[in-house]
Amino acid sequence: MAPSTAVPETYGTPWKKIAANWAKLGDGNHPSPHDLAIYKKYMDQAIANVAEPRVVVFGATPELRDMLARERGIAVTVLDLNLEMIRAMTELMTEAPDRETWIEGNWLEARLPSNTYQVVFGDQIRGNVPFARQEDLYRTIHRILAPGGAHVTRDTSHLPETRIHDPEELIAKFAAVPSTKETLTEFMNTLLFLTHRNPESTTDRMFSLLERHLDQPFIRSYYEQITEILPRGQSWNIGRSWDEVSRSLLRYFEIADKEQDDTVFADTTYVYNLKPRAISNLS
Numbered sequence: 001m002a003p004s005t006a007v008p009e010t011y012g013t014p015w016k017k018i019a020a021n022w023a024k025l026g027d028g029n030h031p032s033p034h035d036l037a038i039y040k041k042y043m044d045q046a047i048a049n050v051a052e053p054r055v056v057v058f059g060a061t062p063e064l065r066d067m068l069a070r071e072r073g074i075a076v077t078v079l080d081l082n083l084e085m086i087r088a089m090t091e092l093m094t095e096a097p098d099r100e101t102w103i104e105g106n107w108l109e110a111r112l113p114s115n116t117y118q119v120v121f122g123d124q125i126r127g128n129v130p131f132a133r134q135e136d137l138y139r140t141i142h143r144i145l146a147p148g149g150a151h152v153t154r155d156t157s158h159l160p161e162t163r164i165h166d167p168e169e170l171i172a173k174f175a176a177v178p179s180t181k182e183t184l185t186e187f188m189n190t191l192l193f194l195t196h197r198n199p200e201s202t203t204d205r206m207f208s209l210l211e212r213h214l215d216q217p218f219i220r221s222y223y224e225q226i227t228e229i230l231p232r233g234q235s236w237n238i239g240r241s242w243d244e245v246s247r248s249l250l251r252y253f254e255i256a257d258k259e260q261d262d263t264v265f266a267d268t269t270y271v272y273n274l275k276p277r278a279i280s281n282l283s
């Protein structure tokens, strides 16, 4: 892979470990039924009057693919860095995949045809791309969308109304709350993404915090589970302000509509219906 297009290891590879444990996490890490209804609404608008709709899923999100399979007749392309990840996520589907083509490839250098797809779906894809490469992501999506198409994506960033939690207060709270799928999802994601204003969220920061509190039995139990799910040394491009992350997005797309997520990420996350801007000088 050429150095100019390589995605740093810290962004690309942890998914094999995460895939094996994906079912242990609840809505938030997964799009919720409410989120999926929004995805479907925006898709329906983009494919109305299209005889043979084409949709690409960036990533392998099983819930999006289940929704597409229930629709029947949509040609679905699944594009993910790891074929193993697509296979693992397929195991988590409740529907049989319908008309899916799997492509192992990088979103940032996708060799997908131009002007082709009515919808490009993503679930939390931007945070998986280094900040310096965000524009490449949006350029690819803009290029492959057919006229009238839409990029429909759920995205978490630090919005003006986002509450940044005190990590010690969070630990004190969850030290009294036994672990369930829901509390684990809330605690892990809040600790990881919503206790700081650093430009990146890192698992190392989260593990260091937890390790100072292992004398508390519930915290030890959360720690042991999170260690199973997430590797050390993992970063996400989540922690910058919306102002900063939206700058490249808004060069390529306008926000036709958006609706708030209803998961543990609710006050930092929307499902966006993005329409390509007419830009003549895009490479």
Ligand SMILES: C[S@@+](CC[C@H](N)C(=O)[O-])C[C@H]1O[C@@H](n2cnc3c(N)ncnc32)[C@H](O)[C@@H]1O
Binding pocket: 007, 011, 012, 015, 028, 029, 030, 031, 058, 059, 060, 061, 079, 080, 081, 082, 085, 086, 105, 106, 107, 108, 122, 123, 124, 125, 128, 129
């Ligand atoms: C769609 S993302 C996010 C999933 C989840 N909803 C979340 O909240 O974290 C995860 C998927 O993106 C894939 N991925 C990450 N970076 C990628 C890239 N540059 N190109 C293609 N796939 C990538 C990973 O292999 C993984 O399957």
